[in-house]
Amino acid sequence: MADGRTPHGAGEDDVGPVGPAPAVRPFLVTAGRVAGGAGEASSGRTMPVETQLVATTGGLAALHRLSFEQHDIVAACRIPQSIAEIAARLRLHLNVVRVLAEDLRTAGQLSVHVPDSGVTHDASVLRRVIDGLRAIPDSRRVLRDTD
Amino acid sequence: MTPTEPLARASAAQQAAVRPPLPVKLVIAGGFGVGKTTAVGSISEIEPLTTEAAITEVAAGVDDLSHTPTKTTTTVAMDFGCITIDPTLKLYLFGTPGQERFGFMWDDIVEGAIGGLVIVDTRRLDDCYAAVDYFEHKQIPFAVAVNAFDGRTAHTLDEVRWALDVSEGVPLLVFDARERGSVRDALLVVLEQALARSGG
Numbered sequence: 001m002a003d004g005r006t007p008h009g010a011g012e013d014d015v016g017p018v019g020p021a022p023a024v025r026p027f028l029v030t031a032g033r034v035a036g037g038a039g040e041a042s043s044g045r046t047m048p049v050e051t052q053l054v055a056t057t058g059g060l061a062a063l064h065r066l067s068f069e070q071h072d073i074v075a076a077c078r079i080p081q082s083i084a085e086i087a088a089r090l091r092l093h094l095n096v097v098r099v100l101a102e103d104l105r106t107a108g109q110l111s112v113h114v115p116d117s118g119v120t121h122d123a124s125v126l127r128r129v130i131d132g133l134r135a136i137p138d139s140r141r142v143l144r145d146t147d
Numbered sequence: 148m149t150p151t152e153p154l155a156r157a158s159a160a161q162q163a164a165v166r167p168p169l170p171v172k173l174v175i176a177g178g179f180g181v182g183k184t185t186a187v188g189s190i191s192e193i194e195p196l197t198t199e200a201a202i203t204e205v206a207a208g209v210d211d212l213s214h215t216p217t218k219t220t221t222t223v224a225m226d227f228g229c230i231t232i233d234p235t236l237k238l239y240l241f242g243t244p245g246q247e248r249f250g251f252m253w254d255d256i257v258e259g260a261i262g263g264l265v266i267v268d269t270r271r272l273d274d275c276y277a278a279v280d281y282f283e284h285k286q287i288p289f290a291v292a293v294n295a296f297d298g299r300t301a302h303t304l305d306e307v308r309w310a311l312d313v314s315e316g317v318p319l320l321v322f323d324a325r326e327r328g329s330v331r332d333a334l335l336v337v338l339e340q341a342l343a344r345s346g347g
Contacts, residue, residue, distance in 0.1 A: 008318065046258070048172070049172075049241065050171075050172045050259070052167035053167075054163035054164065054165055056161050056163055057160050078164065082239060084196070085196060085242070088196035088198040088227075093198075094255070106178075111163035112161065113159070120170075120171045120172075121341070121345055122347075123169065123346065124346060124347070125339050126261065126345060127342065128236055129238055129338055132332055132334055133289055133331055133338065134335065136159060136325075136328075136331050138327060
């Protein structure tokens with residue numbers, strides 16, 4: 001189990017054979033809880049994959065007391081990151097990040113910014129995205145002066 | 148659903164040290180090898196990241212194994228990247244497998260998306276039917292982009308439109324997933340669709 005490869009890995013929380021992400025105790029760190037459970041329900045919302053996570057000053061102050069995944073998440077979220085980015089960079093599954101983020105939010109160590117769908121679909125926001133994209137040049141290469 | 152309201156009442160220690168950008172999301176769907184990751188990588192400011200969503204499939208009704216009454220767990224790779232529009236606004240691009248058998252994970256990825264781009268390889272049109280159906284059913288603004296491998300496609304756009312049975316209102320275009328400007332323009336088509344839908 002320690003290596004994450006059980007011969008009959010059909011348990012609900014077993015991720016089975018995976019590629020690059022280590023399958024070490026994926027949901028053990030969440031004490032078997034999965035996203036969408038009581039924790040998330042109590043906050044009355046789900047967390048889309050682009051939800052922004054940011055360490056709180058309290059979380060950074062408590063960093064030395066946090067262990068493993070919690071520590072890594074808070075430390076990484078000195079810079080705002082999405083749930084998907086944290087999952088990819090720390091090689092955790094999306095739902096593990098969701099559960100831990102909810103825990104850390106409850107503890108006041110992480111602030112969780114769920115995007116408001118009404119805001120993201122607002123015409124003014126869409127126009128800003130359009131203008132931003134239009135400003136992207138054709139080529140990655142920096143244009144050279146002469147040739 | 149106001150994201151930060153609880154924080155307004157939180158103590159100073161519980162406040163975010165930094166204010167995050169507003170994240171907006173586009174989903175890029177398509178079959179394996181159709182150019183999703185290439186497209187993301189062409190325009191993303193970071194190397195595309197990969198995360199694996201662990202999915203519990205209830206076999207019944209999902210595939211040919213429907214007589215098997217057990218759950219199986221599958222991991223599906225999802226590649227994504229991002230573009231910082233400005234310090235307060237960040238565009239995320241999520242590539243997700245477009246085949247029908249992965250449909251069970253789409254809600255998780257797509258929820259809240261402002262639009263979708265379905266990438267099509269004209270040699271394997273079948274791979275994108277499910278994604279087209281999904282976006283139509285969910286009423287998510289989307290466009291269909293034919294990836295022109297080596298600058299050519301096996302079918303004309305009219306043939307593709309007929310085969311996919313997408314309405315005239317859905318933009319159909321040819322693009323090159325390797326070209327940054329081409330990917331940018333395809334995304335702009337999706338955003339213009341979203342803008343029209345928003346009434347803006």
